[in-house]
Amino acid sequence: MSVAPAGRPPASAESAAALGLAPLLTTPRARPGWLVLPARVGAMCLVELQKLRHDRTELYTRAVQPALWLLIFGETFTRIRAIPTGGVPYLDFLAPGIIAQSAMFIAIFYGIMIIWERDSGVLTKLLVTPTPRAALVTGKAFAAGVKSLMQAAVVLVLATLLGVSLTWNPLRLLGVAAAVLLASAFFSCLSMSIAGIVLTRDRLMGVGQAITMPLFFGSNALYPVDVMPDWLRAVSAVNPLSYQVDALRGLLLDTPSHLLLDFLVLLAAAAAGITAASCLLGRLAR
Structure with missing residues (x-):
């Protein structure tokens, strides 16, 4: 019976190395504990975005609606000057809202x-992995945010072609990206929370359609808060979309805004949404 010389790897290891399979036979180095959760969030986000790479139709079809808002609604109300916007052209005022x-x-x-x-x-299968539910939800939420960033880039290009005076300061654009990511994280988590309650696609579609337009019209996306009736101002004050629009206007148009308050509200809303969706996620798998 032959014994391999001391200090020499077994023949199987030599052949594996020759075939380039050594990385598959070695135990990967463990990540530090503080990196585990961000790594899993990033992995979930990448998995979601892989779906978009295989089918980009969604990006093109979703660009139609904001284009119509800017081309028809924005151009028309710019001409008739029916909504006071404090000296800002209405199309400029509308673009961040869109x-x-x-x-x-x-x-x-x-x-x-x-x-x-x-x-x-x-x-x-995802729920039985060691990945915490909060990481699953956060990864999906920020994948929705990345999709929203792509949509925002389309609207920015279209608004620029229409003559909207937007800033291209890199720091301000980073702030725009942060506002879009946080708001999208909240709204996607709101949707996942509703899914955990209603449990079916048809019900979710009905609830989503029922709350989408009230959220939009109950914000400052189309008109300033000053022209709203008192009850609508109260709705706008608790609507995260209003804070996102206020932040976007301040960053893109340099209009008066409350950036610190806006980002604090968006951050708190995103955290609350992730918490709620994580608690309700298991209910879907029962």
Whole structure:
């Protein structure tokens, strides 16, 4: 019986190295504990975005609605000057609101994907992995945010072609990206939370359609808060979309805004949405 010389790897290891399979036979180095959760969130986000790479139709079709708002609604109300905007052309005033609206419309129906994953058995497999539910939800939420950023870029280009005076300061654009990501994370988590309550796609579609337009019209996306009746001002004050629009206007148009308050509200809303969706996620898999 032959014995391999001391200090020399077994023949199987030599052949594996020759075939380039050594990385598959070695135990990967463990990540530090503080990196585990961000790594899993990033992995979930990448998984979601892989779906978009295989089918880009959604990006093109969703660009139609914001284009119509800017081309028809914006151009028309700019001409008739029916809404006071404090000296800002109405098309300029409208553009940040349409960015926020298009991002919300992408995120608010994100729960349908969760229900589809439940029906196909994918969600059950994800829930039995060591990945915390909060990481699953956060990854999906920020994947919705990345999709919304793509939509926001389309609206920005279209608004620029229409002559809207937007800033291209890189720091301000980073702030715009942060506002879009946080708001999209909240609205996608709101959708996932509703999915955990209603449990079916048809019900989710009905609830989503019922709350989408009130959220939009109950914000400052189309008109300033000053012209709203008192009851609508109260609705706007608790509507996260209003804070997103206010932040976008301040960053893109340099109009008076409350950036610190806006981002604090968006951050708190995103955290609350992730918490709620994480608690209700298991209910879908029962």
